Amino acid sequence: MMGLQCLFSVVGFCRPTGKMTLRTAFTGLLCAGLATAVRYNDNQVPLTKDGEEAAKNFPEVKQIDLQSPAFLDPKSIAAGFDNGTSGPTSDATLNYFLESLASRNDWLTYNNPSFKSDEGRSIPYVFLSTSSQPEIKANSSSSEKLRVYLQGGVHGNEPGGDQALLALLGKFDANSTWAASILEKMDIMILPRYNPDGVAYFQRFLATGYDPNRDHIRFASQQTREVKALIVDFSPHVMVDAHEYSANRAYGLKDQWAQAVDGQFDPMKNLNIHKDIREYSEEVFVPRIAGAMDKLNLRWSPYITGNAREEPLVFTQLDTQARAGDVSLALTQVMVFLTETRGIGLGSQHFQRRVASGLTMIEAIVQTAADKAEEVYEVVEGARQKFIDGVDEVVVTDSFQPTNRTWDFIDLPTGKLVEIPVQFLSSTPVKSNLTRSRPEAYIFPQAWKEAADRLRLNGVTVENIRSEFRGEVEAYNVTSIELASTVYQGTVLNKVATDILQKEITMPAGSFWVSTRQAAAGYAFTVLEPENIDSYATFNILPVNVGDEYPVYRVLG
Template sequence: MAQRIITFAVVVSVVAGQSGGIQRGLQYGENWAPTTKDSDLVSANFPDVNITLRSPAFLNPEKVPARFSNGTDGPTDDIELDYFIRSLAQKHDWMTYESAAFQSEEGRAIPYVFLSLPNTNSSSDKLRIYLQAAIHGNEPAADESVLALLGKMDAEPAWAKSILDKMDIKILPRYNVDGVAYFQRQLASNLDPNREHLKLMRGQSREIKRVVSEWNPHIALDMHEFTVPTIYGGHYQHGADSLLSGGINPNIHPKIREQLLDFFIPAVGEKLESHGLRWEPYVTGPSNRTEGSRIRFTEAVTEAHALRVATALIKIQTILELARDNCEMVKSIVEDARDEFINSDEDIVITDSYVPENRTFTMVDTRNGSVIQVPIDFQRTTPSIANLTRPRPEAYVIPRTWSDVAERLEILGLKVERMNYEFRRTLETLTIESSVVEPELYEGTYLNTVTTNSTSREVVLPVGSYHVSTRQQNAALAFIALEPENIDSYVKFNIIPVEAGMEYPVFRIPRE
């Protein structure tokens, strides 16, 4: 019997990802998830794929820790990973080992890899790709697939050159090095790094995000792994080998969303199918063992390890080849969409809702092992429906009191101007109309859901306050962080604490 974990890739214009659920009763270190293995009936539907894998766990299987078999350790420790990528970097002039200037929460080194042909056009003339893996420390197929990619490039130099002729690639093979060491989902601080992309509570999250912002990729890949023995509808388990996600945020430019949903993801799906693999959109949903219960999905360890790594490698390889073969089109779409977004006067989406659909989903019937299409209630998020929109401001103005908010925005890649004069102007202000604080702790805070009323008044702010123009590439991140009703806003996560009746201390400069 094999524990089965599906790989999934998040393909985005900025890095983000969604996966997994909440663990309760966490301790310091070694927060292992329960290991549940498939029956022989189920696992028979997931044979290995005939693909050569040149990553440490497959090149040197004798070095894989024994504890990997019971889900308490990963297959490749930091020493093996570091030796592997250093050795490849010494062999090839197109590969550079980069040691981050920062460390993990527990002081571990965080290595990067940079792939670029020497003596070629500068990065400004080529596609820029960002690839990261293992943001969750107990998803070993994620980082193993990235190492397998490097192994493939080492073994197939002509293929590697064909890729690097068109693009430069920055790779973070192992995001959550402490989590991998403990074989747990979370950072050492027990916060989920995949919920840190905007709130940036931890220093490690900030430093990694700063690297991504400075690299400013056209395409970003975030490799995950998804555990699937969960039972739905009484006796069904996931039947797909892979789940794919991308283009979810409603403020993403339509051309970029179309490129993801209509070009990249279908092409990756076709490639998976050509290898006899099944795929579906990434979804989450509650477990239910009640016979005949309706399945509700929201789009959003060992014997099967080779299949999982091979599946992930196929996805990475396919996306890189698509980008290579359509380099000018991809670059043009992304850069034109960025320009259009910067100059847009369209309203921005503050909150949205999912679109209910009835469809079928690939599942395995655990009673007999058959792979079938099961009717489900599906909540589509690509695209969603806007509930609350608001005119796009020309800029946000932030009092110097909230310098930590300005710092976060800079880390997210926004240009933040510090004003060297007293600011005085009539601005749009938001007053908190209602505030509901959740009673349970979530990711280190108590979530605050608010509604607001809009008014205007003359605002006077001291020297050193901040001006954030929305006429810039990453303004959509400011919309998410600074519009208080958004589900990921700094009000929601109590970075800016407010209550009913208070004026929200971030002000909007209306468009002329």
């Protein structure tokens, strides 16, 4: 069953919608070579380096001096990095680097938490602050200072992500004046290597075979739960999730093109994130990230997925699915950015350019947040309060908006850069489809403790009512279901349709109550409205069949 679960989590095409999955499906396309040979901790993608002509399009970025372990001490690079069987920097080297920084900088604290990876490896993080009484855990007495969280290494075969964060730390260490100017404005928590088991085996997945970036509904891994608790306790205003994307995945009917952009980036798009956060991310941060890339002649684009062998090409921008860690956090009203560098499958090729690209995007976000710290703080805190007080409808389902544009590719037969027209399914913004009025609260039986626990993991406040509830509510009657044809992340997804009806109910003391007057209610909307692609009905946390009454009720104001 282990192999089967892992296989289907890789292939992952069949979702109840009948549509191509987005980031989920791309997981399969990135790792298509694994589909017939998934093994315990032996899931490396094939090495596919750029040819001689194509490689000329990726020179080193001479303007950037990288201060991370792989560049400060090239002898520390693991032997398997060149042939794509390991990353460059071992856990021991990473830990030594972090501890060394902490030993000579009083603004940096090294933390090795009590929780470990699924196979017992350490998951260290660092906290950067010049506050007189720095607090990693946010609380009501915390200073009005911006809080920024950066993570990398979520997927173990994407070393450009964690190395870019180490390079950022190295730059702070090398330039104390710049570090002081940044930390005057914000506190920063950096978890450079989220998935040390995946790094150890140079595979995308956790040791269990689960995709760590698709585990934020079921929380199947204890490691996912522990790291999420750390992030929720820190309560950031801004977050960056640093990844790499597949370099030489071929597009076109003749497999004749590969993406040429050095970096992809996008803020989160889900419409249950307050519009002030979404608009500020797009209007202020995105141009600055793009400008930083342009200044270094680095090619960039929004984050996309797409089918391989088709023409005309169709690219789909970042989706809104809360199963991904970045979206799930953004739904608690956080300004979240995804960065991706061109790197999977290249081994050590172009690593300086890859890390420089990742550092450039991350640094642009951090610098923008510092330059506009008071404004960013006010936007996020203000959006949280507006969201808590708001009456906007809940967006249950959404869709992309098609447009046309060109894309930078490498022509694989010649190695030359070319621009190819694509149909671009934009999520800036997505279009709302199914919406519902915002309830004052959701109520569900105490028997469904697993649902309540999962909500709490993502920062949602769930209370037990002290006395019996009697009143009129909106109930969901299940009118149809459609089971997926494959296993996904250890379950079979269920596409659900319902009719809403009003009724009087009685719920005993102890039943679970989820107020929508909280910043994390956006996540609750996503998982509790049954038609959502990431709902507890979809993931069979609250299993239903045709004719059932879904065991969650909407309490209206």
